[in-house]
Amino acid sequence: MAMQRLLPTLPTSTMADHQEEQDAVLVEEVTKVFTKSRPWLPWQKGEDARTVRAVDQVSLRVKRREIIGILGSNGSGKSTLIRILSTLLIPDSGRVTIFGYDVVRDEAIVRRLINRVSVEASFFKKLSPMENLIYAARLYNLPGHLARERIVSILGRLGIGAARIKQPLEDMSRGMQQKVAIARAFLTAPVLLLLDEPTTGLDPRSKLDVQTFVRELREVHDATILLTTHDLAEAEALCDRVAIIDQGRIVALGSVDELKQEVMRQLGLNVPASMHQVFMHYTASHRITEEDILRYGSWEKAFEALEAMREEEE
Amino acid sequence: MMFNALVHRGRATYAFFERNWNLTRRYWAWEIVWLLYNIVNALSVTFIGAAAEQITGAKVKFDTNSLLLVLVIGTSVWSYLSVTFDGVTDIINMERWEGTIEYTFMAPISRFTHMVGSCLYAVAHGLLFTLIQLLVIAAFFHIDLSHANYLTALFLLLLGSISFIGFGIGAAILPLLYTEKGMQMSFIVKAVLLLVSGVYYPISVLPGWMQPLARISPATYVLEGLRAAIMQGRPLWSPEIWSCTWPLILTGLISVPASVYAFSLAERYAKRTGKLKRNG
Ligand SMILES: Nc1ncnc2c1ncn2[C@@H]1O[C@H](COP(=O)(O)OP(=O)(O)OP(=O)(O)O)[C@@H](O)[C@H]1O
Numbered sequence: 001m002a003m004q005r006l007l008p009t010l011p012t013s014t015m016a017d018h019q020e021e022q023d024a025v026l027v028e029e030v031t032k033v034f035t036k037s038r039p040w041l042p043w044q045k046g047e048d049a050r051t052v053r054a055v056d057q058v059s060l061r062v063k064r065r066e067i068i069g070i071l072g073s074n075g076s077g078k079s080t081l082i083r084i085l086s087t088l089l090i091p092d093s094g095r096v097t098i099f100g101y102d103v104v105r106d107e108a109i110v111r112r113l114i115n116r117v118s119v120e121a122s123f124f125k126k127l128s129p130m131e132n133l134i135y136a137a138r139l140y141n142l143p144g145h146l147a148r149e150r151i152v153s154i155l156g157r158l159g160i161g162a163a164r165i166k167q168p169l170e171d172m173s174r175g176m177q178q179k180v181a182i183a184r185a186f187l188t189a190p191v192l193l194l195l196d197e198p199t200t201g202l203d204p205r206s207k208l209d210v211q212t213f214v215r216e217l218r219e220v221h222d223a224t225i226l227l228t229t230h231d232l233a234e235a236e237a238l239c240d241r242v243a244i245i246d247q248g249r250i251v252a253l254g255s256v257d258e259l260k261q262e263v264m265r266q267l268g269l270n271v272p273a274s275m276h277q278v279f280m281h282y283t284a285s286h287r288i289t290e291e292d293i294l295r296y297g298s299w300e301k302a303f304e305a306l307e308a309m310r311e312e313e314e
Numbered sequence: 315m316m317f318n319a320l321v322h323r324g325r326a327t328y329a330f331f332e333r334n335w336n337l338t339r340r341y342w343a344w345e346i347v348w349l350l351y352n353i354v355n356a357l358s359v360t361f362i363g364a365a366a367e368q369i370t371g372a373k374v375k376f377d378t379n380s381l382l383l384v385l386v387i388g389t390s391v392w393s394y395l396s397v398t399f400d401g402v403t404d405i406i407n408m409e410r411w412e413g414t415i416e417y418t419f420m421a422p423i424s425r426f427t428h429m430v431g432s433c434l435y436a437v438a439h440g441l442l443f444t445l446i447q448l449l450v451i452a453a454f455f456h457i458d459l460s461h462a463n464y465l466t467a468l469f470l471l472l473l474g475s476i477s478f479i480g481f482g483i484g485a486a487i488l489p490l491l492y493t494e495k496g497m498q499m500s501f502i503v504k505a506v507l508l509l510v511s512g513v514y515y516p517i518s519v520l521p522g523w524m525q526p527l528a529r530i531s532p533a534t535y536v537l538e539g540l541r542a543a544i545m546q547g548r549p550l551w552s553p554e555i556w557s558c559t560w561p562l563i564l565t566g567l568i569s570v571p572a573s574v575y576a577f578s579l580a581e582r583y584a585k586r587t588g589k590l591k592r593n594g
Pocket residue numbers: 034035052053054072073074075076077078079080081587588589591594
């Protein structure tokens with residue numbers, strides 16, 4: 001019975017009393033290593049097996065109704081972490097629970113609680129947005145007539161008019177397709193929403209529309225949101241807390257203000273650092289210490305010098 | 315709550331059916347090309363039968379009608395088998411192609427529901443496709459169907475479909491595990507079935523080492539049974555039909571659970587090694 005209390009179709013109040021204290025997401029020492037498959041054919045030998053530590057001993061606790069951002073350079077493991085949370089990848093070690101349910105053992109229950117938007121809008125390209133979204137809605141146990149209403153309303157709010165809804169998706173621009181992908185996730189009103197670069201490729205106004213939606217999902221549906229982004233202003237505007245991940249490890253975690261203060265302290269600045277400085281600081285190939293700053297004169301100069309040294313090494 | 319779960323299952327099954335129907339409609343040109351291709355193929359094979367007397371120069375009167383029937387049944391069953399089989403392997407193939415696989419695998423439905431929805435469509439699609447082909451072929455040749463027992467024929471076709479689905483799910487594992495090469499591999503499975511199942515000839519002409527393969531292929535029994543039903547009008551309860559029915563029940567009972575189980579293992583493996591992702 002306990003499982004069924006969590007169904008998203010139930011009024012949220014029934015689960016609130018039981019879940020109040022519980023974490024929405026609990027990631028404990030999770031590691032994921034990818035191995036490049038060994039070549040099959042003799043003439044492909046030579047490319048030796050290679051491993052990538054995509055997620056390395058990551059621990060993270062996300063509270064209910066929190067919006068948490070994950071920042072990091074390309075290939076730092078953000079999408080891999082999100083895939084683990086969405087039951088698409090099984091971690092090598094460690095444990096992830098979502099509202100107390102293990103993503104590997106209880107994957108069937110976890111899937112009812114989550115939805116995910118990925119950076120590439122994945123659809124049946126010949127089908128229309130309506131056909132694609134109705135399909136998705138039915139999989140999430142939403143009846144057709146209700147889904148149709150919601151689809152028109154959500155897409156309308158994202159600026160996709162009724163005329164486009166019946167046209168094949170392949171005729172739409174990349175940004176419009178991305179909006180349909182976002183609508184797909186909002187449609188099912190998930191308790192935990194995983195957004196992997198949801199606004200990449202959207203115009204500034206649409207970005208704001210999506211941000212408003214994300215906030216609304218939290219206010220109205222008590223949703224918890226985990227998002228990755230390369231847009232630092234977006235992270236700043238939207239996130240209660242931000243985690244910075246570098247080479248699969250979380251190197252910083254805190255509210256935007258906390259991170260700015262911390263970097264200000266480490267860099268010896270007079271005013272809080274900008275988000276840009278925070279990002280550069282934590283993802284630099286060599287962590288820039290106070291000593292470096294003294295030696296080179298300023299953080300920027302130290303950064304340039306150390307980056308130049310790294311390039312020479314390579 | 316039980317009821318709600320059932321409604322959800324029904325809705326999801328319908329979702330796959332509806333989606334595949336929409337895809338068929340949008341790719342209608344491809345559908346027509348494929349139908350034409352199958353019809354032309356079936357025609358050219360059947361003409362071999364019509365020309366048998368001339369090709370062999372046989373002096374005695376040849377039973378052309380039997381040969382035609384053997385070939386027409388062969389081409390029809392083959393069409394049905396390949397359309398259904400492709401429909402089932404499309405559980406993975408098409409989703410890989412479109413890049414939607416992660417979304418379907420993340421949806422809150424059991425893999426079994428997913429398969430039932432896709433397979434129901436595959437069977438319906440296969441039946442319709444084959445019926446159209448059969449009507450066209452029938453217009454070209456004078457075939458004597460006065461002995462046919464259609465009830466037996468339909469029964470065997472549907473019973474055989476269960477095993478085709480089992481084999482199809484088994485073949486769908488290949489594109490799940492091998493991102494690029496898997497699709498070609500599932501074609502090979504189909505080609506081997508064509509070779510060993512006696513689609514155009516009795517399996518007795520196959521070399522001895524191929525005979526066991528013929529005996530585990532469900533298509534062999536569907537073809538044998540259909541020929542007995544349509545050419546000799548055998549009823550359902552006759553020993554000839556029963557000798558095809560029980561192997562089909564057996565292959566169905568074994569192949570469906572076995573391949574669903576193997577599929578679940580493959581899915582776990584894919585999730586462990588990151589093979590669900592489209593690129594790399
Ligand atoms: N399915 C996979 N198979 C093999 N390697 C993978 C797979 N997915 C990710 N990787 C590797 O893991 C590392 C982390 O990739 P990931 O996609 O998580 O990065 P990311 O932080 O999302 O980057 P980006 O900002 O570019 O989206 C990369 O080195 C990538 O090549």
